[in-house]
Amino acid sequence: MISFLIILQTIPRYYTSVSVCSSDVYVADEVKSVLVMEGDSLTLNPDLNQTQGFKMIQWWFGDISPVIAEIYANETSYPNDEIFRDRLELNQTGSLSIKNTRTTDSGLYKLEVQHNSGASYMTFSVTVYASGLSPGAKAGIVVVVLLVFAAAAIDMMCYHCFFSDLKKLKRLLVMEGETVILKPDIKVKRDDEILWKFGPQGICIAEIREGAREIFDFGDGEFKGRLTLDQTGSLTITNTRTTDSGAYELQMKRSSGVSDEIFCVNVCGYVEEETKFVMKGRYITLSRFNKEIQKNELIVWMFGDQETLIAQMTGGSRKTFDGPDGRFRGRLKLDKRTGDLTIRRMKCEHTGHYKLQISCSS
Structure with a gap:
């Protein structure tokens, strides 16, 4: 049994949501910087691949990250509209337009797109400058924006160092105690070598080598008796725990080369x-x-x-x-x-x- 307590607020307030998951992974493919004069309109265009088939599109704004626009089940809505007050327009392509911009609109805008093959993310750094600024002040703003962009790029480079050969990434959410199956998209052949790694250290937890399957324990036996590896390369984790949350890397070696898939698993504790x-x-x-x-x-x-x-x-x-x-x-x-x-x-x-x-x- 899962229970929810709903409290209705009649005075505008913002709340930061608290996740019961022990870890989360946010993958930003790129950060785009946008500079606009106060009062002008701007459009944040993610250039999404329309053939992927979108399940959900969500835009967040600011440090407290409220959802400001979303498309779900082909319905467009604007939660937390107190921030922008009818100045937003979300296109079915995922582009977000802001009319009559204000200096308070400056900040980070984050986009998450759920589609048939997984999820993708993008971040826009927006700076709205007052119309009366001198050319020198405007130049200073541009420098600040570029510095912010550079810092964000360094963060992303650090992330991509860990996933340097990343080809596919899947995010999975499961309740504690349930079973989760990590299924590779690539069909395994007889002579393929399969290696499953867990965590930032890339600890080997399971492998198929020369047709023989083997499961490994590490640390204090966190996965002892809970892992199963079949001939298709699928890894099953039974009786999941919150400590199972993290990145699982599948490495498949064959004569033609090496392919990788990453599964980001969040195991959530039971919420009464x-x-x-x-x-x-x-x-x-x-x-x-x-x-x-x-x-x-x-x-x-x-x-x-x-x-x-x-x-x-x-x-x-x-x-x-x-x-x-x-x-x-x-x-x-x-x-x-x-x-x-x-x-x-x-x-x-x-x-x-x-x-x-x-x-x-x-």
């Missing part, structure tokens, strides 16, 4: 109750950590101390209910892939406990 804050009139999504529903799973969402049924899903069947006094009428939406519950146009009467129950249907 999670508190969420939402503004009146906004929407909120209660998430199952982006896990896809299995064919025999029954998903049940309940509300309040009486555990009133408000939504359920099994197989291809989805149902939502109006709830006590019809307070949820026309406001609930179930994600057909994950079972996540979205509540739209929040009111004070929607404050309370939401419980998710997952079981095997008959």
Whole structure:
């Protein structure tokens, strides 16, 4: 059973979300610097590959990283609009436009794109300078922007030194105690040599050499009895722990050369109750950590101390209910892939406990 406590805020406030995951990996492919005069418009164009098929596009802004624009299930929304007040426009291509720019719009804008083959990231460093600045002051701003860009580039170089031969990167999120399978995209051949490494030190934990499979323990036997390697090269980790979080590198050697894949795994501890804050009139999504529903799973969402049924899903069947006094009428939406519950146009009467129950249907 997973429980959520929702608290509705009527006064604008920002909250920094706290993840229960023990590690996270943010991969920025590049940082672009943008300089614009106050009052002008600007467009942050990531030049995305439209053939990849986008599942979700999200833009963040600033140190506290609130989501300011997103496209999910082909619907565009602008959470935390108090910051930009109708000055944003998110195109289906992923480009973000800001109208009537202000100096307070200066900062880092981060983009995450979830697509069919994984995820990609990009960062834009935006500087909005006042229109009355002298040419010398403007030149100084340009120097500062270039210095920021250089510092960011150094950080990325350090990251790419670790993943110097990176060809593919996958991010996986799993709840503690569950099983996770790391499946390579490349088909393994008979004479291939398979090597699985874990962590920044690249410690070998499993291998296939000359057709023989072997599992290795390291440290205090963190993976003892929990790893399985099959002939396809897939690595299975059972009874996962939060200490299993990190980077898993698959190295495949064959006569034609060496190929690599990286799996970034986050194992989240079990959360009995999670508190969420939402503004009146906004929407909120209660998430199952982006896990896809299995064919025999029954998903049940309940509300309040009486555990009133408000939504359920099994197989291809989805149902939502109006709830006590019809307070949820026309406001609930179930994600057909994950079972996540979205509540739209929040009111004070929607404050309370939401419980998710997952079981095997008959």
